Amino acid sequence: MGQTVVVGRIKHETNTFSSLSTGREEFAATSLYRGEAIVPEFRGTNTDLGGFLRVGEERGWEVVPTIAANATPGGIVTAEALDDFVETLLGGIDEADPDAVLLGLHGAMVSERDRDGDGYILERVRESVGEGVPVMATLDLHANVSDRMAENADGLFGYDTYPHVDIGDTGEEAAQAMAATLSGGLDPTVVVERAPLLPPLPVLQTADEPMRSLLAAAADAESARVPDVSVFGGFAYADVPEAGFSVVGVTDGSLEDDARGACADIAADAAARRREFDRAYTSVGEAVEEATAWDAAEGPLLLADVADNPGGGSAEDGTVLLDALLDAGVEGAAVAAIYDPAAVDAAVDAGVGASLSVELGGHIEDNGDPISVDASVRLLSDGTYRNQGPMSTGLRVSFGRTAVLEIDGVDVIVGSHRQQPYDPEVFRSHGITPERQRVLVLKSTVHYRAAFEPIAAAVREVSAPGLCSPDLSSFEYEHVDRSMYPLDDA
């Protein structure tokens, strides 16, 4: 009989500056599956679980699915939600008495139950299975890796790309290392080295320096007995002591010193190159000026509202850029998305083709006031599709119930669930052909690049207010190590 491997997924990237709490409802609205329902949902997808399942089938494992919970990044995860997911996972482990445990985690979860949410999950699993059963997890490139996470895992495997187009590959890597461990070919341990860096999101994209060459160095340090070296940029919007940049190796115990040395070298290189993480952004005024003059024949001008990205925990209801575009009379634009459940309700009540006046967006955080608009309702939808682009391909995502509102020649997708728009299906599923727009506005920091760069004639990173602002001086940190660049660097 094959080996028994418990798999689970409990993921959240927590923005501790958010006023929104993240409970079971928020997970249910994003992605929440239990037990046998998990396999058909994730098989064949470019996700952590998709990768685990592929290797499991190839290796003839008896895979025991337990919990798959992911919520759009936002405020602190309730104790009730984390307790529920951990109990479901531990219940599955208890019942299966597995040979191994594979988890898809994020690495930047902050919960009421425990500020180091991922360290807590791994510690509970370790307590449950003991030292003899290997436990490995995949982590997002934006993980804030704690010592407690490393101490309670036999392997931590990070995505090597941002946009994260290799989540499924990372799941496969972890599962292959697990297979090597189960066959006795690997005696894995985790090493962590840190750099005093807290980079904002846009500068961590892996097509650009310095991440590009730091990741190349990490790949060079890998071998059969050092199956993974990951470069974690950290998540600057979780105000926790473990926030920051780290380089993590999974190594056979016999090569621990070598692997640690390789990780330390990469971390030191990152620290030495800290000023390469600085970057200039396009102001709202510059963006509007360019959009006003943009020649549609060129193809779409893409304005990324990088700070109001729900994928990093922002409210997705910031109005500053939209208001400025409407003020300037920019037409032929499509916006994804503004989170405003009340406006969606009003549009549903009014019906397709009706006109209505709404106070749109600006209700949640300090990211622009609600804007008074007269709109016509072009389309109502369940706001749900499966990704077709390179990132999380095949994964079902939902904006909740949606309305497409046309406001003075601008089509705005208004949603009732916060979701990052990074796949062109967001437009296509709402009757909008992105290639034919003059201007595209996306509430996304980096992920949109994977599928929208081939469509867009030009991309601008626009800095409007939001909880993913690249200007970290706008946040009041209490718990992070203030000596990290760029916070207090001389």
Ligand SMILES: [Zn+2]
């Ligand atoms: Zn990430």
